[in-house]
Amino acid sequence: MIKQQRSWSVAFRRLGVALSAFVLLPSAFLVGYIWIFGAPESAIRPHLWVVATLVSALAGLRLAIGLLPLPQAARLIISSLLIACTGLAMILFYGLVFVGLKHWKRVTTFDMAGSYALQAPDLLRALGYSPLLATALCASLFALAWYTAYVFLRKGDWVTSFYRNISRSVIGVMAIGLLAISTVSAMALPDRDWGGLGEPLSLSLFPSQSQRAMQSHAIDVFHAAQIDRDEDAVRSAYRPNEKARHSNVIVIVADALRADHLSLFGYHRKTSPNLEALSQAGRMRLATSAITVCNESSCGLRALASSHYVDRQAAHPITLHEVLKQHGYQVHLIFSGDHTNFDGLSGIYGKVDSYFDGASQSKLYLNDDRLVTDRLQDFGPWDGKPTMFQFHLMSSHALGKRFDDTPEFGPGENYTAVRWGSGDAQMPQRATNFYDRGILQVDRVIRDILSMLEARGYLQDAHVLITGDHGESLGERGLYSHTHSVWEESLRVPFVLLSYGTANADGLRPNPVISQIDIAPTLLRFLDMPIPQSWDGVPLQTSIQSRIVYFQQAQLIGLVDGRTLGKLYKHWIDVQTNKQFTFDLLSDPRETKNVTSEVEQSMQEEWRQLLTNRSAALTPEVRERLERQSSRGSAH
Known part of the structure; x- marks a missing residue:
């Protein structure tokens, strides 16, 4: 009896050690997920349930493997492979x-991970x-993980201990029961709606369960539903103009295209010779910049499509x-990059006649712009019907593919991995x-696209717009890439407009305060x-004497105010730190001097109230903080 009790004690001790080792990784992940990245604490319980489901499935499989008519060493090898694959899959997911x-x-x-995995x-x-080298490193890590699991099982496998104390038939029932429980739990996951609680697997599998997510921004589901209802009302009331012009x-x-790095706008390097040639040929009707x-x-792409600031962007605008389309146009979308799986971007445009992006094929890297010109080759001559093309270039x-025959300006380096700064003094130049x-x-x-369209007759009567969806940091202020700032480079x-043939592009009245949302109305x-x-x-084409436009990036929310004579104020608030930044873009275009203290308090309070009114795309907690700050400012 004492011997059997000791045997059970060893079995449960080994099981406890195995469970402790297994939950160590999810626990460490949850700490980082909540405390570093700000995920809600409500994600803890559902994610632990997901982990428990995985533990149940793994335990059931481990018990079932012990029933196989194989030598003990073979069972250990299979079990250690299963454990290594599970552990590495969790590490990869996290x-x-x-x-x-x-x-x-x-x-x-x-879906997004799958698209990139196919073209790793x-x-x-x-x-x-x-x-x-990456393949060799992955293989080495897998071998190390397998060997570690194998050694662990040889020294203290809980399954072996259970087999010494329980009959094989009982173990078989336990294995089936554990697998059944885990299967039922997994099948119920889509209906649990845990994405709204922040559970990461649910957000990864079912991203629509969260708030209306737009990368760094989110609109709560109730406000989002109201926006969609408003858009539907506008849609129902809209009436086409039967006498409208039908220029193509x-x-x-172009993704991440900065205006100040085009030689068309005076940049010291010859980066846009073809655009300059179009200007010299008299095609260009407007060449300016816009604030995204x-x-x-x-x-950014939603703003281009639907002329809305972030706080009013609907799911179906x-x-x-x-x-x-309501005016009889054919609409064709040809995109480099993965818009299908990235934040649902492919669905924001409404019904179109054809759609293609990098995820639609497996022939080339999905961020290779030759996909765009190859796809355009499939279109025949223009049939005379009014047509819209939208192209997206990477x-x-x-992450865009650089062609081998594209000249270099000097030693360059992809800066994605150093987006939050680098100690290398030469990194900004290489970036x-x-x-x-x-x-x-x-x-x-762009030259190739326009040449192909012209050869097919689409430019006999056409307006051409060239723009970017957002800017890019290249080491300024220690930042690289995008999604993290609202400086001018970001x-x-x-905002470039060309006209071809009989297209009428008269009446433009450029304003110093131009927003990305002005493109579609123009x-x-x-x-x-x-x-x-x-x-x-x-x-x-509208004369505007003074104007305010808005921008936001995560907790950074701001405006550009052109109402003060001789000034062009750009003001924003970091809502998390309550820091304020104000620059006069006319005298200080590089934003080197924060002049907030020089601006009248009444104007600062007006700005804060305006920004509070535009705060719907902030998280509820951050929005509440801004509203409290605005109330205190008004009280003073």
Whole structure:
């Protein structure tokens, strides 16, 4: 009896050690998930339930493996492989969660991870890593994990101890029971709606369960539903103009395209020779810059499509594309990059005639802009029906494919891995060289697109827009890439309009305060089409004496105020720290002197109230903090 009690004691002690080792990784992850990345504490309980489901499945499989008619060594090898695969899969998943939160401010979805996994070699090359070396490293890590698990099981496997104390038939029933419990629990996961609590696996598998997520921004489901109802009301009331013009519309968006790095705007390097040639040929009707609504693709592309600031961006807005469809246009979207799996970007445009992005194929790296020109080759001559094309280019993005024959401006380096700074004093120059090479390539791809469209007749009567979805940091203030600031390099993109053939582009009245949301209304005004009532933007054919436009990036929320004569104030608040920043862009375009203390208190209070009114895309906690601060300011 004493011997059996000792045997059971050893079995349960080994089981306890195994469980402790297994939950160590999820516990460490939850600490980082909540305390570093600010996930809600409500995520703890459902995620531990998910982990318990995985533990149940693993235990059931381990018990079932012990029933196999194999030598003990073979069973240990199989079990250690199972444990190694499970552990590494958890590490990979947790790592992808942190990568997504750091770079995109959202949990990486399985669809997004799958798209990049299929093209991992090209992604690694774009980041400057050797696929062969990465494969060798992964193989080494797997071998180490397997060997560690094997040694652990040889010294103290709880399954072996259980087999010494329980009959095989009872163990078989236990294995089936554990597997059944874990299966039922897993099947119920889609219906639990744990994404709203922040549970990471649910957010990865079912991203729609959360708030209306837009990378760094989120609108609570109730406010989002009201926005959608408002958009539906505008959609129902909209009436096309039967006498509208039907010039073709070509929209070319280059990802992360800064205005100040185009030689068209005076940049010291020859990065846009083809755009300059178009200007010299008299095609260019407008060449200026615009302020984006944010510093990332999700809200930037929504603003281009639906003329809304971040706080009013709907799931199903009435878009430029939808308006053109109502006026009899064919609409074709041809995108480099993965818009299908990245934050649901492919669904924001409404019904279109054809859609293609990098995730639609497996022939080339999904961020290779040759996908765009290859796809365009499939279109025949223009049939005379009004047509809209929208292209998205990735050459200017850090993850975009650089062609071998694109000239370099000097030694360059992909800066994705150092987005929060680098101690290397030469990194800003290498990052700039790498980025400028991408700009030069964008200019070349734009030339190729326009040449192909012209050869097919689409430019006989056409408006062409060239812009970016957001800016990019290249070492300024120690920052790289995007999604983390609202400095001018992060928000300022080109706003270039070309006209071909009989397209009428008269009446433009450029304003010093131009927003990304003005692009769609300007295009519709060219075509004599009604502008949807809910749109926030203003057509540039309208005379505007003074104006305020808004921007936001995560907790940084601000405005550009052009109402003061001789001043162009840019003001923003870091809501988490309550720090305020104000710059006069006319006298200080590089934002070197914070002049908040020089601005009248009444104007500062007005700005804060305006920003409070635009705070719907902040998290509820941060929005409440801004409202309290605004109330205190008004009281003073």
